[in-house]
Structure formats: structure tokens, C-alpha cells
Amino acid sequence: MKIFKLILIFLLLFSIVIIGTGCNGIFFIPGASYGYYIWEDSEDNIHIAWSIDRKESVFSGWIATDGKINEYNLLGWEENDSIKLSEDSCRIEFNASLNENDYSDEIILVIDNYSYLEFDLRINDGYDLSRINIGEFINNPNNNIFRIEKDYFSQLDKKPWYREHPLSGLFYKLSANIIYSLAYIFLLGVIIIEILRITVIRRSSRYWWYIVISYCVLILIDSGVYLFLTKLSFI
Amino acid sequence: MRVKSFFRSIGKVIVTKEIFENKILLRLLYKYFLIGMLIRLIFLPFFFQRDLLSTYQRAAQTVFGGNLGSDFQQFIMNSIHSIYLFIIKSILPIVGEYSEILLQTDTWSSWVNFISSENVFIVISLFKVLYLIFDILCMFLVMRLLFDDEPEKRLKVFKLWVLNPFVIFILYIFARHDIIGIFLTLVALLLAKYKRKYWAIFVLALAVAARFFPIMILPILIFYLADKKKDYIILFPVGISGLIAVEIFSYFYFGRSVIFSLINTQHFDYILSSKLELVIHDRIFIFIAVYIIIILSYLHIRKKTFDIFLNYCAIIYLMYVSICYFHPQYLLWVVPFLILIFVRKKVLYRYHWVQFALLMVILIYWGDLVTKFVLAPIDPKYFIYLTGPIPIINRFYSPSKFVNIFRSVFTGVSLWMIYLIYKENKNILSGNSIVDINNNLIEK
Numbered sequence: 271m272k273i274f275k276l277i278l279i280f281l282l283l284f285s286i287v288i289i290g291t292g293c294n295g296i297f298f299i300p301g302a303s304y305g306y307y308i309w310e311d312s313e314d315n316i317h318i319a320w321s322i323d324r325k326e327s328v329f330s331g332w333i334a335t336d337g338k339i340n341e342y343n344l345l346g347w348e349e350n351d352s353i354k355l356s357e358d359s360c361r362i363e364f365n366a367s368l369n370e371n372d373y374s375d376e377i378i379l380v381i382d383n384y385s386y387l388e389f390d391l392r393i394n395d396g397y398d399l400s401r402i403n404i405g406e407f408i409n410n411p412n413n414n415i416f417r418i419e420k421d422y423f424s425q426l427d428k429k430p431w432y433r434e435h436p437l438s439g440l441f442y443k444l445s446a447n448i449i450y451s452l453a454y455i456f457l458l459g460v461i462i463i464e465i466l467r468i469t470v471i472r473r474s475s476r477y478w479w480y481i482v483i484s485y486c487v488l489i490l491i492d493s494g495v496y497l498f499l500t501k502l503s504f505i
Numbered sequence: 506m507r508v509k510s511f512f513r514s515i516g517k518v519i520v521t522k523e524i525f526e527n528k529i530l531l532r533l534l535y536k537y538f539l540i541g542m543l544i545r546l547i548f549l550p551f552f553f554q555r556d557l558l559s560t561y562q563r564a565a566q567t568v569f570g571g572n573l574g575s576d577f578q579q580f581i582m583n584s585i586h587s588i589y590l591f592i593i594k595s596i597l598p599i600v601g602e603y604s605e606i607l608l609q610t611d612t613w614s615s616w617v618n619f620i621s622s623e624n625v626f627i628v629i630s631l632f633k634v635l636y637l638i639f640d641i642l643c644m645f646l647v648m649r650l651l652f653d654d655e656p657e658k659r660l661k662v663f664k665l666w667v668l669n670p671f672v673i674f675i676l677y678i679f680a681r682h683d684i685i686g687i688f689l690t691l692v693a694l695l696l697a698k699y700k701r702k703y704w705a706i707f708v709l710a711l712a713v714a715a716r717f718f719p720i721m722i723l724p725i726l727i728f729y730l731a732d733k734k735k736d737y738i739i740l741f742p743v744g745i746s747g748l749i750a751v752e753i754f755s756y757f758y759f760g761r762s763v764i765f766s767l768i769n770t771q772h773f774d775y776i777l778s779s780k781l782e783l784v785i786h787d788r789i790f791i792f793i794a795v796y797i798i799i800i801l802s803y804l805h806i807r808k809k810t811f812d813i814f815l816n817y818c819a820i821i822y823l824m825y826v827s828i829c830y831f832h833p834q835y836l837l838w839v840v841p842f843l844i845l846i847f848v849r850k851k852v853l854y855r856y857h858w859v860q861f862a863l864l865m866v867i868l869i870y871w872g873d874l875v876t877k878f879v880l881a882p883i884d885p886k887y888f889i890y891l892t893g894p895i896p897i898i899n900r901f902y903s904p905s906k907f908v909n910i911f912r913s914v915f916t917g918v919s920l921w922m923i924y925l926i927y928k929e930n931k932n933i934l935s936g937n938s939i940v941d942i943n944n945n946l947i948e949k
Contacts, residue, residue: 302896323896373900400890408890439884440551446623454550454630461543468532468539 296403300346301373305401306391310423311378316387319345319376322368329375330365331391337384345376353377388417408435438504445499452492459488519645523656530656534663541644541667548677549633550626552879555612557680558619561632564590565607574759578766580751581715585685589635599624600631620885629680629882636676639684646691647841650698651812651848658848665844665854670861671836678879681834686716691841693719693726698811702730706743714747717767718838721796721825722818725803729814778830792829799824806934813933816926818842823926827919833864833875843922850929856922863918866911869894869904 296307300321306329307319320329338359347353351366366375381387389411391402397414404411404418405426432441444451463484471480517525524530564586566575576583594600606622609615619625644666652658666672675681689712696705709726712719727740748764755763767773779791803809803817819842826836847854868875873893881888898904 299892299897299900301900303892304896305890323892324899400886408886436880436884436887439887443623443626443883447627450624450627454546454626458543458546461539461546465536465539465543468536 296405296407298403298407305393305398305403308389308402308404310405316379316381317376318379318389318391319374320366320368320393321374322393324370324373326367326369328365328367328394329392330395331389332361332363333377333379333390334361334388335381335384336360336386338382339379340382341380343378343380345378346372346374348372351375385420386417387420388415390415406434432498432502433504441499441502442504445504448496448499451499452496455495456488456492459491463488521649521656521659523654524660527656530660534660537660537664537667538644544668544673545637545640545677548673549637550630551883552678553629553633553680553882554678554879555616555874557629557632558607558616559612560586560682561590562607562609562615565604568594569604569608574755574761577755577759577761578763578770579716580755580763581711582682582685585715586635586682593631597627597631599627603628617885617889620882625882633677633680636680636682636684639688640672640676643684643688643691643841646688646695647844650691650694650815650841651845661848662844665847666840669840669844670858671840671864674861674864675834675837679833679875681837683716683718683834683837686712686719687837687841689715690719690722694815697726697730697814700730702736702740703743705730706740707746710744710747712747713745714751717772718822718835720745720748721821724800725814725817725821728800728804729809729811775830776825779828792825795824795828796821808934810933812845813930815842815845816930816933819846820923820926823919823923827916827923832871833868836860836864846926846929850925853922853925856918856925859918860915860922863911863915867908867915869898869908870912 296309298305298307298319298321300319301324303321304323305320307317307321309317311317316333318333339355339362340359342353342355342362344351344353347366351364353362353364353366355362362377362379364377368375389402391397393401399410399412399414400408402410402416405423409426432438463481466484467481471477471484474480513525520531520534524534560576560582563576563583566572567583567587568591574580590600594604602624603619603622606615606618609618619628622628644663647666648659648662650662652662676684689708693705693709693712696702696708706723706726709719709723713723723744727737727744731737731740752763755761776792777790781789781791783789799817799821803814806813819839822835822839822842825831826839843853843857847857872895877888877891877893895904898907
């Protein structure tokens with residue numbers, strides 16, 4: 271029990287540290303995580319943050335919109351970092367560097383009347399789309415210059431749990447070879463029933479009833495897994 | 506009736522006569538076996554460390570490419586994997602479909618292609634089934650090493666192996682093949698137990714040829730088995746005959762020396778990794794010095810019983826991981842010997858769990874490859890781009906200092922375990938069953 275309590279305290283402290291060091295719209299750890307992180311807060315402001323694992327790097331690019339950028343706020347910005355809002359307030363350009371002691375920078379945009387946002391985000395003057403996370407971790411764009419619609423983030427929130435990473439990857443592979451997956455689950459089930467049989471069920475007066483019920487439950491679970499893996503899409 | 510008696514005799518061979526004839530113990534053994542299998546099967550399809558793929562890539566070069574020397578340093582191990590790969594690809598065409606990935610020479614792209622493939626869970630499971638077979642053989646062999654006529658204690662040994670965190674982690678999460686060498690070593694030890702000295706040394710020689718590490722216990726096995734001077738003269742050459750045979754084969758077939766190639770690998774340098782620098786070129790390799798002390802200490806024991814011999818095997822392997830650079834799978838070598846001691850000295854089992862917890866931190870040494878990438882078959886992109894433990898630690902503190910603090914604690918715990926084993930040896934030699942007194946003290 272003492273060990274359990276210690277683990278619990280450790281997890282609690284770890285959570286506090288993580289929350290205190292950068293748990294935002296998307297989870298990332300400034301100074302450890304690597305890439306761009308884009309999200310929308312509850313007041314519809316757009317956040318663009320970037321971080322790297324304490325290596326000297328330059329993050330640059332622009333964000334454009336068909337609306338009007340009313341206001342922008344900067345977090346973790348240094349003297350050498352630059353940002354420029356166009357005269358018509360529909361495009362903003364930035365160039366900011368991170369280093370061993372500069373963990374993260376962030377731009378918060380307050381935008382009115384827009385239907386889309388367009389991004390061109392570079393790291394060390396090159397493109398690494400796998401490092402651009404839109405709304406959630408590894409939700410990456412397909413093109414170097416990419417566009418998202420206004421309701422993109424709210425649509426993302428509606429994504430079902432089984433399409434979230436890493437579960438989506440697991441379910442996709444399990445669904446790729448359904449016979450193997452069902453056999454695997456059935457085998458695990460048989461072992462669990464066997465353990466129950468020689469421990470709990472063994473002494474019961476309704477021994478055979480419980481055995482039959484256990485296997486019926488297992489067949490039901492396997493059928494449920496079959497339906498789940500074949501009827502849903504995980505990509 | 507004949508069929509029944511046939512299965513009864515098979516049962517006795519598998520689980521020992523004493524356990525088979527005791528219904529309660531037999532049921533308990535079956536329960537532990539099932540729980541162990543459940544845990545193993547849960548991990549079987551999902552996790553592996555990159556080295557598993559490398560091992561089967563070398564086997565694939567033999568099976569698909571006809572290259573016998575794809576891993577000439579581990580010729581026997583490669584042959585076992587090649588035969589197994591040949592069998593599974595003949596039975597299941599799905600394995601054959603992986604030949605292209607397995608024959609890819611670029612390690613990164615072959616790994617990415619492998620973990621991204623749709624049937625990766627099946628193939629990982631099949632690759633690991635070989636280790637599962639040897640693991641099952643080992644769990645029934647290891648309980649036979651000690652405690653004759655004490656079936657309860659044998660059952661405890663079985664339980665400690667089946668539910669051992671190192672066994673489960675190294676074979677089913679890390680997926681390394683050391684279990685094959687351990688199986689051969691256990692066979693050799695069983696033969697030694699029944700004083701089949703030439704067979705014991707011959708099988709250990711085979712184990713040495715398969716995986717170099719059993720050579721560490723070869724000297725004390727010779728000291729344990731030898732009764733006369735003549736035995737030393739015969740047993741020593743037999744002990745190294747496996748290595749010599751592989752050397753000769755390699756020299757004539759591949760035109761390369763296995764021994765010199767092994768000595769020049771970084772793995773051999775691990776043995777020399779802890780050293781005392783003196784002046785100019787003079788230095789002392791600590792493990793070699795300590796190893797000699799252990800061997801001499803064993804040599805001076807008059808009454809070389811089998812349990813003392815096994816305790817010394819545990820001391821040697823514990824000493825190695827205490828003071829030398831090691832890979833996580835090397836910890837498996839000490840497990841068969843330690844679990845025999847746990848039955849008599851419970852306190853060591855707690856330290857064993859502490860060792861395991863510390864290993865989980867020490868793993869960070871080897872970076873992404875042995876931490877987050879182990880989980881990569883589940884969702885490659887997610888785990889490749891997930892922030893690894895080193896950058897997270899580096900955000901707050903030096904990762905190398907952090908890991909080395911835990912490494913030092915690991916060394917401290919392991920050295921303390923050695924001391925406790927050494928103390929137990931003294932008790933056994935003095936004829937006092939202090940082990941029981943110790944256990945009573947803990948219970949109090």
C-alpha cells in the first residue's frame with residue numbers, strides 16, 4: 271500500500287509539473303517537444319506555439335486569413351524575434367528563434383469574420399509537416415502551405431475516440447487481419463475462463479452452467495469485437 | 506487405460522512426479538502457468554525492440570538469400586532463427602510476404618516499413634513464439650535444479666520464473682533471444698546436478714558457442730564437476746570445444762575468425778568497461794579482477810555442493826551487471842539462479858523488483874530505440890513523433906546524470922544482493938539453516 275501511495279504522489283507531482291510547464295490546447299512540453307502546435311481556445315482565439323528540445327532553431331513563416339486580425343499577443347518572445355502585421359491586417363509574418371534557454375514561443379491571434387486560415391510554417395527555413403500539429407498531436411497538414419476552415423477545430427472535437435491516436439493505429443491493424451484478431455482475443459478469453467474455472471468456478475454447484483455462460487460471454491465479446499473492427503473506420 | 510497411463514507418465518515427466526501426484530500443487534502449478542501465459546500473450550503481438558528485426562533480417566538473408574554467414578559471430582543462434590523462419594514461412598505465406606522488408610539493408614526504412622505493415626502483429630507474434638517455446642521449456646527445467654523431495658519449493662521456483670518481471674519484459678516486450686542460451690545452460694546444469702560431467706560440460710560448450718555469456722560460469726562448473734586431476738585436463742578442452750568448433754568452421758567456411766571478431770566487438774569491451782587507471786598505460790579491469798576473486802573463492806570451498814555452485818553463478822552474473830556496462834537482456838542470465846535463492850531468502854526477491862524498477866529508468870540510456878520505439882508497432886507515427894524521455898529529462902536536468910544516479914543505485918542494490926548471497930553461502934557451509942531463520946525474522 272505504501273508503494274501504491276508513493277506512486278500516486280509521484281504521478282500527482284508529475285502531472286503538476288507537466289501542467290505547469292506547458293499543458294495547453296495540445297499537450298506539449300516546452301523545451302522537450304519538437305514542432306508547431308496550433309489550437310483554438312474557448313474564446314475562439316487561435317494559438318500558434320512552437321517548441322524544440324533545447325536546440326538552436328529558427329521558426330518562421332506566415333499566417334493569412336480572409337478576415338481581419340484584430341489583435342495579436344506574444345508569449346515567450348525575445349528581442350531578436352520579429353513579427354509583422356500587414357497593413358490590411360489579414361496576414362502576419364514571424365521569425366523567432368529558440369535555443370538552450372528559450373524553450374518556446376507563442377502567438378495568440380484574435381481574428382474577426384474569417385472563413386479560413388492559411389499557414390506557411392517552417393523550421394530552419396525548411397518544411398517538416400510531421401512536426402506541425404493542428405488541434406491535436408500528429409494531426410498534420412498535407413501541403414507545405416495549408417488551409418483550415420473556421421469550424422475545423424470544432425469538427426476535430428467531434429472525432430470519435432476510436433479514431434484518436436494511438437488507438438486508431440491499434441484498431442486499424444487489428445481490423446486488417448480480422449481472423450487473427452478474433453483468434454487472439456478468443457485465446458486470451460479461454461485462458462481467463464480456465465483461470466476462473468480452476469479458482470472461482472471449481473467449487474460452485476453450478477459448475478457447468480458457469481462454464482457455458484463464460485464461453486457464451488466470450489463468443490459475444492468476440493462478435494462485438496468483430497462488429498467493431500469491421501463496421502467502423504479507423505483512419 | 507493405456508492412454509490414461511501414457512498421459513499420466515507424460516504429466517510426471519513435465520511437472521515432476523511429486524507435483525503431479527499432489528492435486529493441490531498440480532492445480533496451483535496450472536494456475537500459475539495460465540496466468541503466466543496470459544501475461545505473455547497480452548504482450549506477444551504488440552511490442553518489440555529493433556534488435557528482434559535485425560535478428561530475423563540476418564535469418565532472412567540465410568533463408569531467402571542463401572547467405573549462411575549473415576551472422577557468423579552468432580552462427581548457431583542464426584541457424585536456429587533461420588530454421589524457425591524457414592518453417593513458419595513454409596506454413597504461413599504471410600511471413601514470406603515480409604521477405605522484401607526483411608532483406609532491406611537500410612535499417613531505418615526496413616524498421617519503418619515493418620512496423621507500418623498491416624500484418625505486423627501476426628509477424629511479431631510468430632517471431633516471438635520461438636522464445637515462448639524456450640521460455641516454457643525453461644520454466645519446467647529450472648524448477649528441477651534444486652529442492653528434490655520438496656515439491657512446494659519447486660512450485661515456488663516455477664511461480665517465480667513464470668511471473669518474473671525480467672523474463673516477461675526481456676522476452677515479450679524487449680524480445681531478445683537470450684532465452685535460447687539460458688535453455689542450453691539449464692540443460693547443462695541439470696546434467697551437472699546428476700553428475701553427468703562430460704555431458705554437462707559438452708552442453709555448456711554448446712551454450713557458449715550459441716551465446717558467449719555461459720563461458721563466465723564454465724570455470725566454476727569445471728571445479729564443481731572435477732573429482733580428479735584428469736577431469737580438469739578433459740573438462741577444460743571440452744568446455745571450450747564449442748567455441749573452437751565454431752572458430753574452425755568459421756575459419757574454413759567464411760575465412761574469418763569468430764573469436765578475434767568477438768573480442769574486437771564493442772560487446773567484449775563491456776567486460777572491460779569498469780577500470781582503474783593507474784599510470785601511463787597501466788590499468789586494472791575491475792570485473793576481471795573481481796571475477797578472479799570469485800573463482801578463487803569458489804575454488805577454496807571444500808564442500809562444493811550444487812546449491813553453492815548455483816549461488817556462485819548468481820554472484821558472477823550479478824557482479825557483471827553491477828560493475829560493467831550491460832544491455833537490458835543481460836539481466837536475464839542471472840534470473841534462473843536468483844529465483845532459486847528467492848525461495849530460501851525472500852528478502853532478495855524484493856531487491857529483485859527494485860532492480861527491475863531501476864532498469865526501467867536505466868533504459869533511458871539507450872534512447873528512443875528501447876523506450877518509445879518499443880511501442881511503435883501499435884501506431885508508428887504516434888510513437889515516432891512522441892517526445893522521448895531524454896528531451897523531457899533534459900528540460901529539467903542532465904539526462905546522463907539522472908540515469909547514472911539510478912544506475913548507481915542499481916549497482917548498490919546488486920552488490921548488496923551479492924553480499925546476502927555470499928552470507929547465505931557461509932550459512933550453508935556452516936551447516937546452519939540460517940536461511941530459514943532469516944525468513945522467520947522477516948515474517949516477524
